Structures are given as structure tokens and as C-alpha cells.
Amino acid sequence: MKFFADFHLHSYHSRATSKNLNLESLYQWAKIKGIHVIGTGDFTHPLWIQELEEKLESAGNGLFRLKSPPKEQNLPNIKTKDLDIFFCLSAEISSVYKYGEKVRKNHSILVAPDFETVKKINIHLNQIGNLASDGRPILGLSSRDLLEIVLEKSEDAHLIPAHIWTPWFSTLGSKAGYDSIEECFRDLSEHIFALETGLSSDPAMNWKLSSLDKYTLISNSDAHSPQKLGREANIFDTEMSYYDIFKALKTKKGFLGTYEFFPEEGKYHMDGHRNCSICLEPQESLKFNNICPKCKKPLTIGVLHRVEKLADREKPQKPQGSPGFKYIIPLPEIIGEFAGTAPNTKTVQQTFTKIISTFGNEFDLLHTIPYEEIKSKAGELLAEAIRRLRNHEVNPKGGYDGKYGAVSIFNPGEINQIIGQTNIFGGGIIEKMVQSKSKTTKGGKVIQRKSAKNQSLKPGNEHQMKLF
């Protein structure tokens, strides 16, 4: 069966996460987004593992179910399609250590099929650092040694390098990473079969390195709040089981690819300095010798630049047997652009509820439901936004040095223009929202929306391919 999975996320025990990042909210948001398998996150944390054991039961396939799923949805009046939600035991470790005269900081995702394996891993790791200090603990051991510990405990437990390109905390990152996966994992490299590309890179960028051809490229949300679930996700066509999922990632058979954030939206796509408001393309940074023109300190080199530095191909080349990917924009961001507000406002939430209740879940809307059906059920404006997303007719603006980028679907003034041409009293969901917003503004004038920087997608746009 075809299903979606998001393995890397966190619980409320991790730093800088939402207080309601618990199993019940994750379950509810998995249904809203349309994701069948979600990571538990943080299985190294003693209180979280206790809660997981209490509330989850084995589904008999290496995955787990919530014993008593919440009856009510946490968004009022939202109706979702019925979906069986499974949990996969997962965690993230931050390894900070010195290797080859350089301080390395690498994040790794761990997964395991049963509590017994998790406990063995935890007992071992607890001798190295304090697992209770954070849902994502910082340990003074190398990624290679962490992998060795995981492999010793069970042949079905796996380590996947997390968000491999982020500058400060990743395996290939510019500040504290390595130049190759092999340099990091040395004699155990053959046990690495998948890499998480992270929000700031997409598979096409990774296809510029022939050394990564053999790896399966996966994507997860790294959610720090339940609403952020499925910012990126993996698509499978296998039996629903832990073992089949990881067999698919090892063999690339039964793995259908990923849903991707536009990489520009990620926090570390471009080079720059957040505090200096300096954001540069790789070529511009090179002109400044990678020094900030404002404060004269070294720039934070982003993912785009780092990929270029390690790339051995002019153009991305999709490895044989690798699946493709599709871009997504979170639905609240799409609605926010129409509303001229942030994605977390009440207006956006009410409209989000209506749209999800109409189509069953977010992933179905973004890439499965036909354009005509969206148009007839929810109106022309939403249909046009989804059409543009599917055709990559969007304007991304790159993030840098920890600041998220943005993607707008419409050019400045264009929404007002489209509204002028369509019958906004025609009853579409977005049309109604726009209509009631304009009523509440003075003189019924349509509100001014935040302007989107009119920046088109990279030329050539190799990643505009029909994938699955």
C-alpha cells in the first residue's frame, strides 16, 4: 500500500519545542496532514520512553499504535479522513566531539523496532552523557561510535545522518562536518544507507555529488510543534511494517521518494549573517572571500554554497533507481498569503479547518485531488494556488543564517487582480475568507497583502520533473 512517513520530530522534552508536542496531538495532526507513520522522537529521554511504553502498544510489525486515541480533534469542527496512525520509535542525538583537530557537531536519527532495543541503546548512552537533560541529548561521542553502539544492540536498529548539510550540526555541514560520509563513519560506512537531506536542500541538489548516488535520500519534518508535522515526508509502497520500510530504504525498492520543502525556505539555504541582515548567493560570498561585508567576520556558509563546494557534477544527475520528489508548501502558508497574514492567525485557522474538512487531509489536497475537483468544491482561488504549486510556478526567497526563507505563490498585487476577475461572491472557501476580510477593512477595500519578493525559481529548473 502507498503511505507517508515522517520519522524525525521531537517531543515536549526537547528544548525549544511546543508544550503540546505529545502523542495525542501528533496523532491528531498526522490525520490532518495525511501521514500514516510518524516517529515518536526523543526515545532516549527517560520520561518520554516511560510515557511511550504506557500509551503505545505493539502493532506486531515493528510499529506501534496509540492505545486510546483521542476522540475529539484539537482543532474545533475539523473532520479528517479515517487513517490508521502508526508510531515508529525514533530519536535524535547531537554528537559533539573532536576528530582530526576539528570540533565536529553531527546530528543523527536513530530508529528501532522494539522497546527492548531502545532500552539497550539508552543504557549504553546513559553512561556517556545525561539523557534526561534534553529530548535530543548532546553526547561526547563520535557519529561513528554512536553507530557502533546502535549496530551492537540490534541488526534492525539504524542510524541515519540528520539534515546532512546544515552548517553547524551535520555530517557534511560547512562549520562542523566532514567532506564525505566515509570520512565520518570510516570502517562502518557501509551501514549507512540513507541520508536526511534537511529542509534547506532537496534531492536535486544532492544529485550533484556522485559520491551520494548510493544513498537513499529521505526527508522529514524535524517538527518542534505538532502543526509542523509533514513539512517534508517520505512516500512508500510496501507492506505496513518497520522492517519493510527500512528494507525499502536499503534497496530503494518500494520507496517512492519524498515531499519536499522548497529548499529556499529552509533556514540555511543561502550564505549570510542574520544580525547584519546580509544574505548572499555563493558567488557573491566568494567575491567577499566568505567574509561579511558589514561586520568583517566569517559568513555562515549556507547549504547551497556547501553543496557547490563538494559537488563533482555541473548539473544534477538523478541516480539510477532513485525515486523523485515533489514540492509542497504547508497549507496554512498558502492560506496566509491569501489572507495577508501570518499562517498562525485565527482567520487562517478557520479557513484551514474548512479546507481540510472538505478534502480529508492536507497531503491529498496538495498532490492527489484533481484540479477540477478542487475548483468545484473549494473555488477557483485555491485551485489556482494548488495548480501553481504543482507546476512550480512560485517565488522562493532564500533563508540564511538561521532565518527561514519564504515562498509566495502570487506576485504582488496579483491576488487583488485575480479577485477582480473572478466572482468573489461565487462561494469558494478562499473567496469567502477574502470577502469577509475586505468587509472588515475600511470602506470594504480589499486589504493590502504583504508583498512577495518577485524572485523566480532558478533557471533550468531541472527539478521540475514528473516523478510519480
Ligand SMILES: [Zn+2]
Ligand atoms: Zn538536528
Ligand SMILES: [Zn+2]
Ligand atoms: Zn531534530
Ligand SMILES: [Zn+2]
Ligand atoms: Zn556580519
